Amino acid sequence: MDREIVKPGGQVAEDFDGWADSYEKMINQAVAFTGRDRPFYIDVKRKHILRLARRHFADLESLNVLDLGCGTGAYHPGLKGRFGELHGVDVSARSIKLAAARHAFVRYSTYDGSRLPYGDGQFSMVFTIGVMHHVLPPQWESFVAEAYRVIVPGGLMLIFEHNPYNPLMQYFIKTCEIDKDAVLLRPGKLRRMFTAAGFANVFTRTILSVPPAGAFLTRMDSLLGNLPFGAQYYLSATKKAL
Template structure:
């Protein structure tokens, strides 16, 4: 989707998202919260101090509040192609947060480096021929010892494909498998890329979710994460 398209759907984004995930039995917030909880565990395991965070493709700010709770003292920079989406993002939280519009191809060099760069379900909206280039830019903006975390929809999960197919703002989405996305990270210069599959049980089976930690190798979770440094 182009910048203008994102601006058009920004006001209705939350409602469209809610309708598309209704089969999961969860609210939109659940998906943002589990991602940030995963990221926090990785950062704690690495022992890396997080002072500056980049939310790459922040959209309307679904991840902003759980991110602030997990990293209360960090400065957060929200980057997106849609100025209207960032306006809505700003309404959710603005203290120790900055907002940056970019052209979808060139990250502003003046943004500096970050201890943590986070992106969630963004790359399936970006033309594939730009992936390696943008991942390379992300790597250059990562501070020494910093952590890059990428979450995406898993095209091998039938419920994920159903959700994407029934979501208007995903009309032009091109889903990417985890192994292919990992190859693109490696091509962009990342090493030690760790891959995990997530979200195996819908809300009705939430009692089984403690089992997920032993299933992260199984390529049928609704989403996946790639963590690199």
């Protein structure tokens, strides 16, 4: 239900350049059957990002953070002032242009879907939301390796993905034009991939088993996180310290 990137040859960049101006409307139409709009789901995952970051780091304001596959920066207004630096990168030049015009406090870049335009160990934390299912499966390992490269030892990696075991998510994928070519990743596959890349403390939990609106349903959604019912899931992993 978010913004995506990365196929070789520039096709995804072209697709998302074309969708950038109408992206919000297209996603809202696709999720209308849930009774919630996109900002609701953005807020849910943004809260998870901040919660997991606080669990891992003592001081968020000292962090250098990258949103990998940021699209038009929909998550960034709610992250303003939370971190020392917030960066966003995407293959869609049109999306980055729109994001930069809206969020002057974020440092935006484009890239070719292969090598990120950053130095080794530049970021304390990297998060990517609704991205990997648009990476061609043969490129999954290189995508993970590149994320690993730009994270500082001891840093945190967060990935949010659609849950292929959830029937409502299967319906969403079939009816959303933006996700027409999506290849969903099973949580177990993603855990194995990150472990093989050298990450430690790799775990996944499902989210959105119930709409976490209010304290009771938020608690209920958390309790159901160990079950495979949630519409989406997140992976958390740590780059091994030297």
